[in-house]
């Protein structure tokens with residue numbers, strides 16, 4: 602059964618949420634949806650032009666509620682993440698949500714033949730940058746009364762699958778980072794940490810992974826948004842350290 606969430610209008614009014622990979626696909630839908638419920642959204646992505654297009658869409662409907670911060674995770678250093686954190690510190694009292702959504706797919710190739718350069722790039726974007734961004738923004742998340750840290754995972758990050766190479770391994774790493782942080786932060790902060798597998802979704806990444814598939818057979822990014830909204834809500838405050846699935850999601 603499809604999960605529905607009857608979110609109150611503007612329930613995210615006082616929240617500042619940062620979404621990585623917000624220039625396209627699920628991240629873009631997420632940014633637009635959170636802004637439509639009142640959140641101030643910070644959009645990260647590698648392509649300034651695409652980010653500006655999303656900025657324009659949100660700014661037109663919700664003026665003053667969106668900022669963009671172009672950053673390529675492949676080349677970004679810890680210093681870049683620290684600079685971002687300082688800039689956010691100057692602009693906002695705290696950060697209420699960090700959605701680690703950006704990811705590279707990489708080649709689907711047996712490990713025996715997996716190109717080393719692709720492996721390194723993918724680990725940099727999907728894992729190292731996620732650690733660096735998390736570490737840089739934890740002080741801002743700690744300042745929130747009720748913060749959410751959400752790692753966007755995949756089914757191949759929970760059960761290994763042949764030929765999914767570095768992408769699968771990177772998602773396993775995110776699950777490990779989620780569990781480690783969840784335990785570290787459980788009793789000392791109000792930050793709630795979870796991972797979410799969106800499941801097959803009609804985006805560029807899905808098209809690249811399954812070029813022969815009819816995209817119409819996959820649900821849209823927008824159809825997942827009730828789950829993404831719920832996970833930022835007061836009602837979801839008790840969910841912590843969980844590996845969640847957007848498909849077949851049930852509020853507990």
Ligand SMILES: NC(=O)c1ccc[n+]([C@@H]2O[C@H](COP(=O)([O-])OP(=O)(O)OC[C@H]3O[C@@H](n4cnc5c(N)ncnc54)[C@H](OP(=O)(O)O)[C@@H]3O)[C@@H](O)[C@H]2O)c1
Pocket residue numbers: 621622623624625626627628645646647648651672673674675701702703704705726753754755756798799800801802803804805806807
């Ligand atoms: N779609 C699915 O079926 C599916 C299934 C399971 C899990 N997921 C997960 O869901 C999340 C969103 O995926 P999606 O399908 O929406 O993918 P997508 O359409 O390819 O979007 C990925 C986003 O990440 C950004 N990105 C890629 N490399 C980056 C880099 N080096 N630095 C900064 N940003 C970068 C992309 O920027 P550009 O716009 O510049 O490309 C884009 O905004 C990912 O974590 C993915 O692993 C997706």
